[in-house]
Amino acid sequence: MLPLRLEDIAVTFPGLPAPVLSIPSLEIAPGETVAVTGPSGSGKSTFVNIVTGLERLQSGHARWGETDLAGLAEGRRDRWRGENIGLVMQDFHLFPGLSAYDNVLLPARLAYAAGHDRLARAKALLDQVGIARHDQKIETMSRGEMQRVAVARALLREPAIIVADEPTASLDSASGAVVGQLLRELAETLGSTLIVVSHDERLVAPMARRISLLSGAVIADERKG
Ligand SMILES: Nc1ncnc2c1ncn2[C@@H]1O[C@H](COP(=O)(O)OP(=O)(O)OP(=O)(O)O)[C@@H](O)[C@H]1O
16 A cells, blocks of 8 residues: 655646746645535646656655656556556546446556456456446446446556546436446555545545645645545
């Protein structure tokens, strides 16, 4: 299990007077469930990009255990992310023309990591997220079903870390509630760290910790109970 330690993070863009994300120090323990919240433009997506290594750090460090993402070139960051992070995005990133089952397996197949156990796990995960027709083409599914397939795909490799960026933003409230609960249950089963970026209070409220961003800075960091 991997603790996260951010140090001296400052993300700037040319022409902007202040960093869009500035975090002197922040730690997240293995297995924590954390909501990252804040108004539009406060730096939430930038935070996701930094902790997942989707964006290269210009300054500071983002350490997951012994691995400092700041020290890895893009290819190695991509590989590390595939092995350690299950990513769920707002707009699913699923592939039309493929079935639910093949979508769940695609990233693992591309990484030559789809052995027999993974094929069985793909089926079990689809059942767990309530998708009965594994061979249904993705483009014929409802948005709530698509997001559940995306959750199953993110969990296939039993990641130590699950990061979800506005996972319910394009879902109706009932589907959003199901996806939120699934993420928490699956993270708990695996003992994974769960980081959910959202405005959605129903998604944020059950999380044990809430980090609030404003203008790129952490303005509150609260734990329940
Ligand atoms: N490549 C870029 N060049 C210039 N400014 C950028 C770039 N990427 C992000 N920003 C700015 O950084 C700030 C933070 O953006 P970010 O997408 O992280 O916010 P957010 O909290 O996720 O917003 P939203 O909830 O609207 O998605 C915004 O003001 C945005 O305009």
